[in-house]
Amino acid sequence: MPISPLLLLILALALGLSGVAAGVLWARRRSVTICPERDSHDRLARLLVDEFEGHSNGWFWRTDAEGCLSYLSAKVAAELDAPDAPALGQPLPTLFRMDSASPETERTLGFHLAARTAFSNYSVRPASRAKLERWWSISGRPIADSAGAFLGFVGSGSDLTETRRADAEITRLALFDGLTGLANRQRLRLSLEQTLSASSVAPRTSALLLLDLDRFKAVNDTLGHHTGDALLKQVAQRLQRASGGDGLVGRLGGDEFQVILPNETDRTRLGDLARRVIFDLSQPYTIEGSAISIGCSIGVAIAPEDGHDAETLVRNADLALYAAKGDGRGIHRFFRPEMLAGAQSRKQLEDDLRDALAANQFFVAYQPVVSTKTERIVGYEALLRWEHPTRGLISPADFVPVAEDCGLIESIGEWVLRTACLDAACWPKDVRVAVNVSPIQFANPALPTVVTSALAKSGIVPDRLELEITEGVFVNENAATEQMFRTLKGCGVRLALDDFGTGYSSLGYLKKAPFDKIKIDQSFVRGAAIAGNRNAAIIKAIVSLAETLGMETTAEGVENHDEIALIRELGCSHIQGYVYGKPARAPDVLEQLAAGGGRAIANGFRVSRSPRTAMLRTARIQAGDIVGEVRIRNLSTTGAMIDGIDVEAGAGEFEVLIELLEDQMFPATLRWAADGKAGLAFAESFNLERLAAATTAPVRKAG
Numbered sequence: 001m002p003i004s005p006l007l008l009l010i011l012a013l014a015l016g017l018s019g020v021a022a023g024v025l026w027a028r029r030r031s032v033t034i035c036p037e038r039d040s041h042d043r044l045a046r047l048l049v050d051e052f053e054g055h056s057n058g059w060f061w062r063t064d065a066e067g068c069l070s071y072l073s074a075k076v077a078a079e080l081d082a083p084d085a086p087a088l089g090q091p092l093p094t095l096f097r098m099d100s101a102s103p104e105t106e107r108t109l110g111f112h113l114a115a116r117t118a119f120s121n122y123s124v125r126p127a128s129r130a131k132l133e134r135w136w137s138i139s140g141r142p143i144a145d146s147a148g149a150f151l152g153f154v155g156s157g158s159d160l161t162e163t164r165r166a167d168a169e170i171t172r173l174a175l176f177d178g179l180t181g182l183a184n185r186q187r188l189r190l191s192l193e194q195t196l197s198a199s200s201v202a203p204r205t206s207a208l209l210l211l212d213l214d215r216f217k218a219v220n221d222t223l224g225h226h227t228g229d230a231l232l233k234q235v236a237q238r239l240q241r242a243s244g245g246d247g248l249v250g251r252l253g254g255d256e257f258q259v260i261l262p263n264e265t266d267r268t269r270l271g272d273l274a275r276r277v278i279f280d281l282s283q284p285y286t287i288e289g290s291a292i293s294i295g296c297s298i299g300v301a302i303a304p305e306d307g308h309d310a311e312t313l314v315r316n317a318d319l320a321l322y323a324a325k326g327d328g329r330g331i332h333r334f335f336r337p338e339m340l341a342g343a344q345s346r347k348q349l350e351d352d353l354r355d356a357l358a359a360n361q362f363f364v365a366y367q368p369v370v371s372t373k374t375e376r377i378v379g380y381e382a383l384l385r386w387e388h389p390t391r392g393l394i395s396p397a398d399f400v401p402v403a404e405d406c407g408l409i410e411s412i413g414e415w416v417l418r419t420a421c422l423d424a425a426c427w428p429k430d431v432r433v434a435v436n437v438s439p440i441q442f443a444n445p446a447l448p449t450v451v452t453s454a455l456a457k458s459g460i461v462p463d464r465l466e467l468e469i470t471e472g473v474f475v476n477e478n479a480a481t482e483q484m485f486r487t488l489k490g491c492g493v494r495l496a497l498d499d500f501g502t503g504y505s506s507l508g509y510l511k512k513a514p515f516d517k518i519k520i521d522q523s524f525v526r527g528a529a530i531a532g533n534r535n536a537a538i539i540k541a542i543v544s545l546a547e548t549l550g551m552e553t554t555a556e557g558v559e560n561h562d563e564i565a566l567i568r569e570l571g572c573s574h575i576q577g578y579v580y581g582k583p584a585r586a587p588d589v590l591e592q593l594a595a596g597g598g599r600a601i602a603n604g605f606r607v608s609r610s611p612r613t614a615m616l617r618t619a620r621i622q623a624g625d626i627v628g629e630v631r632i633r634n635l636s637t638t639g640a641m642i643d644g645i646d647v648e649a650g651a652g653e654f655e656v657l658i659e660l661l662e663d664q665m666f667p668a669t670l671r672w673a674a675d676g677k678a679g680l681a682f683a684e685s686f687n688l689e690r691l692a693a694a695t696t697a698p699v700r701k702a703g
Helices: 005-014 019-030 036-055 074-080 109-115 161-175 185-196 216-223 225-243 267-282 310-326 337-356 396-405 409-424 447-458 479-490 507-512 535-548 561-570 586-595 688-694
Strands: 058-063 069-072 096-098 119-126 136-144 150-159 206-214 248-253 256-262 285-287 290-292 295-303 332-334 362-371 377-388 392-394 432-437 465-470 494-500 517-520 552-556 574-576 613-623 626-635 639-643 654-661 664-674 677-682
Touching: 036 058, 036 074, 058 074, 069 074, 109 119, 161 185, 185 206, 185 248, 185 256, 185 310, 206 267, 206 310, 216 225, 216 290, 225 248, 225 256, 225 267, 225 285, 225 290, 256 267, 267 295, 267 332, 295 310, 310 332, 310 337, 337 377, 337 396, 362 409, 362 432, 362 586, 377 396, 377 409, 377 586, 392 396, 396 409, 409 432, 409 447, 432 494, 447 465, 447 479, 479 494, 517 535, 535 552, 535 561, 561 574, 613 664, 626 654, 639 654, 639 664, 654 688
Parallel strands: 295 332, 377 432, 432 465, 465 494, 494 517, 517 552, 552 574
Antiparallel strands: 058 069, 058 150, 096 119, 119 136, 136 150, 206 256, 206 295, 248 256, 285 290, 362 377, 362 574, 377 392, 613 626, 613 654, 626 639, 639 677, 654 664, 664 677
């Protein structure tokens, strides 16, 4: 069956430009008489054109030879008509303007009309900015009569408005945070890159604030994500108000936010802004009747001194934020070059740490735990040590946090547990071993299996193993935490609460958790024997609490003989500290147990003393009428050690004057003297800050 002209017309309309339709438009314009046999086809064509224009996104247009519109679909004309200037009869370029967001439209409509060249799918908008926001795609081609005379342009168009609005919504979703409405990570990155783009003269200046909410995770864990989301919305509003609209505020994700401040480099103003943001975000929130308090830490980096490109600036702001968290949270820190050096050192430490276990660089040292009643060694605490092949011994305070951050603490912790149990199998059967368990290990449901496996392999009975758990396990206390305690106690091991009083101390979890022992942190022990110190009262309160709950107590960090007497008097059941020996390797432990028959031998200073500052400076000293010159070796608030003095044996104690500040003599008592050295006790406490302010000589803390 041959294809009819009607089908050809419909096909042409579907393509957006119909030659037949163009003929109809021409006929409408010129009132050309057509033959009767084509009349029905023309009426059908007009019907189809009307249907197409009225019920689709498509429309038609035509100009005369002068470029003025002679036909325009009614729905488009209605949007372009002005009360005093209808669209018909006007030049096409006066009604439509090119869409500047469309890069493919390289040449103007006026150019094509003047050059009489065809164009296709040009994106246009109404020339009048007061008109309704519309977008169209427009195509056209020149037409001529049978003699080749130019008659004008004929063309078609389609409405792109909904498509453009959908694209705009997609763009909005791609560049804005769906929860808070702030700029998202993508938009922040693009904005920062644009801000930092170097001009022809000099690099652009800008400041970047990186924010992290403190204690937000606890809100999600305790009150749920719905409350957490509501909190983030309020945080976003406060952050926008605090920033004053001077920069771009965005959310990176989770509880991290960012503020970009173009052309701002003044550290005083930035510091004021950071403090204002921290203060505002730290004020209580009320959500569904719940009062919520969180905090905020901020890292600040400034371009170009802290980075010429976005990646470097963000990295350095993140390092400053890390420093703010490390310095106590709730503060701001500016980036400093040494932060990068520290991060690089940390990265190298992490890389080395990954090889340390396989290379047998770790070892376990054991510090004795002594009974205050019998002075016998009742156990040892297993302490992890790392002997680096080139850096020597590395402090656990340096590498344990790195191991926790990079996911190595569980494998290292399991190795310590198994090693400690195997070593304890060689000790007397009444000597326990204590092993530290990190919160990350405690949260792993496989921990009880690891414990029972270590016990089975070593052959020691379960109650000889004591697991020391810090208060950090209670930060996210839930049903799993309680179940872990029950399971571990079911294994028969002992549980000790380590570093009590330094973390998230709560009497509530002492009632719920089945601890056998409380370890009193050394910060309460140090100085407890010095007159006027209140630590002894705190220790006494902890001991009374533990006894009421049926728990033992161990005082950590005991270093002097008078502290032993005090701890015993306060009722602590056990002592641990340098006074009974520093941590020793496994072979030395066997020698220690054999040498004393299980009894501990105390060493160290007889009397507690204030922390001392080491130095080497000359000073005048006067005893009666005799004046001489000595060297001060170290100094504390209560006394000093000097050398260069000659005191007769058996002279005993006597009063002196010593020059601690220039031309200022202070009374003191010479307590002892030996080998040219002597110890002085000041008559009144001396403020070391006075010395620091009066001298430029470098001082260092005594190790």
